Amino acid sequence: MENDTTNILPTDKHPTLRVVAMPSDTNASGDIFGGWIMSQVDIAGSICAIRRAHGRVATVAVNEFLFKKPVFVGDLISCYAEVEKVGTTSITVSVEVYAERDRIAEQCVKVTEALLTYVSVDENRQPQPVNK
Numbered sequence: 292m293e294n295d296t297t298n299i300l301p302t303d304k305h306p307t308l309r310v311v312a313m314p315s316d317t318n319a320s321g322d323i324f325g326g327w328i329m330s331q332v333d334i335a336g337s338i339c340a341i342r343r344a345h346g347r348v349a350t351v352a353v354n355e356f357l358f359k360k361p362v363f364v365g366d367l368i369s370c371y372a373e374v375e376k377v378g379t380t381s382i383t384v385s386v387e388v389y390a391e392r393d394r395i396a397e398q399c400v401k402v403t404e405a406l407l408t409y410v411s412v413d414e415n416r417q418p419q420p421v422n423k
């Protein structure tokens with residue numbers, strides 16, 4: 292089984308988005324709200340999809356979403372987005388999220404995995420083919 296606690300971020304790819312979880316992002320229990328994490332994942336996935344589409348995209352589906360570990364206030368989260376599949380108008384993107392809990396000790400945990408589908412859209416918000 293994959294060990295989700297590592298001391299370093301992936302070295303073979305670059306993060307698409309990095310952001311610090313703030314107190315205003317917490318749920319009623321004081322941990323980071325899942326909706327905030329979903330939002331960061333959607334932003335990271337869309338950055339990747341827009342690059343591939345060379346233009347505007349809309350999120351059509353969240354195919355999978357797994358919160359593997361909690362995120363805490365002060366964690367630096369890094370989202371790694373990668374194109375998994377290109378269809379006629381759709382682009383499916385995987386996003387992995389790592390949290391650096393204590394940046395001095397460099398403790399790093401994979402907290403989330405997700406798969407989202409974006410659609411390339413024109414100026415009228417209608418689907419348009421993705422260039423292969």
Ligand SMILES: CC(C)(COP(=O)(O)OP(=O)(O)OC[C@H]1O[C@@H](n2cnc3c(N)ncnc32)[C@H](O)[C@@H]1OP(=O)(O)O)[C@@H](O)C(=O)NCCC(=O)NCCS
Nearest residue numbers: 348349350351352377378379380381408410412416417418
């Ligand atoms: C995105 C949108 C333009 C797509 O229009 P549509 O008429 O539903 O498009 P289609 O049915 O032709 O599907 C377009 C593509 O999405 C894929 N798709 C549709 N539903 C899907 C689902 N549930 N899961 C995965 N892919 C899906 C289709 O397979 C198709 O891919 P392909 O062209 O590569 O084969 C439209 O659904 C929309 O505007 N949705 C709201 C978007 C939005 O507000 N998102 C949140 C903010 S960005």
